[in-house]
Amino acid sequence: MQNIFLSHDVDWRRQGPPVEHVLERKDRFDAEMFANTKPEDLYRNIPKYMELEEKFGIRSTFFFRTLYENGNVEDYEDDIQTLQQGNWEIGLHTDPQSVNNIEKIRQEKEKLESLTKKTNYWEQSSLSKL
Numbered sequence: 001m002q003n004i005f006l007s008h009d010v011d012w013r014r015q016g017p018p019v020e021h022v023l024e025r026k027d028r029f030d031a032e033m034f035a036n037t038k039p040e041d042l043y044r045n046i047p048k049y050m051e052l053e054e055k056f057g058i059r060s061t062f063f064f065r066t067l068y069e070n071g072n073v074e075d076y077e078d079d080i081q082t083l084q085q086g087n088w089e090i091g092l093h094t095d096p097q098s099v100n101n102i103e104k105i106r107q108e109k110e111k112l113e114s115l116t117k118k119t120n121y122w123e124q125s126s127l128s129k130l
C-alpha cells in the first residue's frame with residue numbers, strides 16, 4: 001500500500017498577494033481564468049480544493065501562517081472552521097523568522113489554536129511537545 005500526503009501552504013493573506021505580484025505571474029494562470037477572475041480571487045482557492053478533495057474522498061492538510069504581510073490569520077477563521085468541520089487537518093506554517101526561536105513558534109502555535117479551538121490535532125506533529 002502506498003500513502004500520499006497532500007498539503008497546501010496558505011502563504012498569502014486572505015485578500016491575496018498584491019496586484020503587482022499577481023500581474024508578474026500572469027503566465028502561471030490559464031488565460032481564460034485570468035481574464036475572468038478578479039486578481040484578489042486568483043489565489044482564493046481553498047473552497048475549490050475542498051470541493052475537489054470531497055469529490056475524490058480525500059483529505060489534506062492546510063498549513064496556515066499566523067503572520068501575514070498586510071494581513072491577519074483571523075481573516076481565515078471561517079475557512080479554518082469550515083475545514084475542521086469537514087475533517088481537513090490544520091497545520092502551522094511557521095514564519096521563516098521564527099524557525100530558530102522556539103518561543104516564537106510556541107506563540108504562533110497558540111495563536112492558531114485560538115482559531116481552531118481544539119488542541120488535539122497537534123498530537124501527531126512534532127509541535128505537540130511545545
Ligand SMILES: [Zn+2]
Pocket residue numbers: 009010011093
Ligand atoms: Zn509556504
